[in-house]
Amino acid sequence: MISVGKQIASFLVVLFIIIISFAHTFYILLSPKSNFSFEKNENNDDPNNPWNITPAYYQVFENGTVNQNQYMIKLPDGNTNMFVDFGTAIFAMYLFLTGDSSALSNWTYKGNPSLVILIVIFSLLIVVYLMNLLIGLLNNAIEKDNNKTSYLVQKAEILAEIELLYLLPHQRRWQKWFPDVIYYYADADKVRQKIKEMIKESEWNIDEFLELKKNLLDKLNIQHNPVDEANLQDISKEIRDLRSKLPQHSEATLQDILNEIRDLRSKLPQQPAES
Numbered sequence: 001m002i003s004v005g006k007q008i009a010s011f012l013v014v015l016f017i018i019i020i021s022f023a024h025t026f027y028i029l030l031s032p033k034s035n036f037s038f039e040k041n042e043n044n045d046d047p048n049n050p051w052n053i054t055p056a057y058y059q060v061f062e063n064g065t066v067n068q069n070q071y072m073i074k075l076p077d078g079n080t081n082m083f084v085d086f087g088t089a090i091f092a093m094y095l096f097l098t099g100d101s102s103a104l105s106n107w108t109y110k111g112n113p114s115l116v117i118l119i120v121i122f123s124l125l126i127v128v129y130l131m132n133l134l135i136g137l138l139n140n141a142i143e144k145d146n147n148k149t150s151y152l153v154q155k156a157e158i159l160a161e162i163e164l165l166y167l168l169p170h171q172r173r174w175q176k177w178f179p180d181v182i183y184y185y186a187d188a189d190k191v192r193q194k195i196k197e198m199i200k201e202s203e204w205n206i207d208e209f210l211e212l213k214k215n216l217l218d219k220l221n222i223q224h225n226p227v228d229e230a231n232l233q234d235i236s237k238e239i240r241d242l243r244s245k246l247p248q249h250s251e252a253t254l255q256d257i258l259n260e261i262r263d264l265r266s267k268l269p270q271q272p273a274e275s
Contacts (some may be wrong), residue, residue: 003148007141008134015130019097022122023090029114030083030107038076050076050084053106081106097126181212192220199224 032048041051057072078084082092082103092103101119109116163172172178195217198204204213204224217224 003145004138004141007144008137011134011137015126015134018126018130019093020090022118022126023086023093025118026093026104027083027086027089029118030081031089032081032084038078041073047107048081048083050080054080079103093122096122097131099127181209188220191216192222195220195222 030048032050033046034044034049036042036046036049036051038050042049044052046052051073054076055074056070058069059067059071061067078088082088095101095103104115104119107115109119163178195204
């Protein structure tokens, strides 16, 4: 996950700079032109003053006429106009990026063409184009990170070829370059599964590092007793010799031979079930 983040870090920096630029543009356009106070209503013609954009209520008489004087007004706060401060302006742009455009809903769009143009540009450039580009870059970064395993395998093959074909004999005997045993941390479940696969494919019975392999099997609680190939061949030869004598013996002698075969089978090492 960290490697994926590093690959898209430069794009995130560019995206953050663009968002700050739009926040600054909206801040210049929508910030109040004069000083104001949330505690005292000061009548002025500033369309960005929170007192002028906060919801107001008027009295309607029974004959349908409307009293032009405000009957009730909602006290403005920091969320009425989030562009009074540059910090909240950046947060308003983040909300707009996530699909929440309520910070821009206090102004009429018909009378503010510059506001409409900025909203359209931000929607097309940031929300549609750059966010989809970010998703594509994330997919590529994750795929590249997954291909790292293939890269490591290919790297190991190239190193093995160099060691076999391009190094001198005395270089191959350097313990610093080629230690007899390399220790590393591994997941016990994965190692247990791999060993069982090697035993099943007859790749585990190699006459190297016998003590190390025995300790590893004990640590992983894997029971494995390989059959001695030489003993098997001797027993098989004795069985063939006995079979060659079958036509020359009576029924009683045949029973004796079967008993001898059972005795030979008892000599085979027992194969406990793998845990």
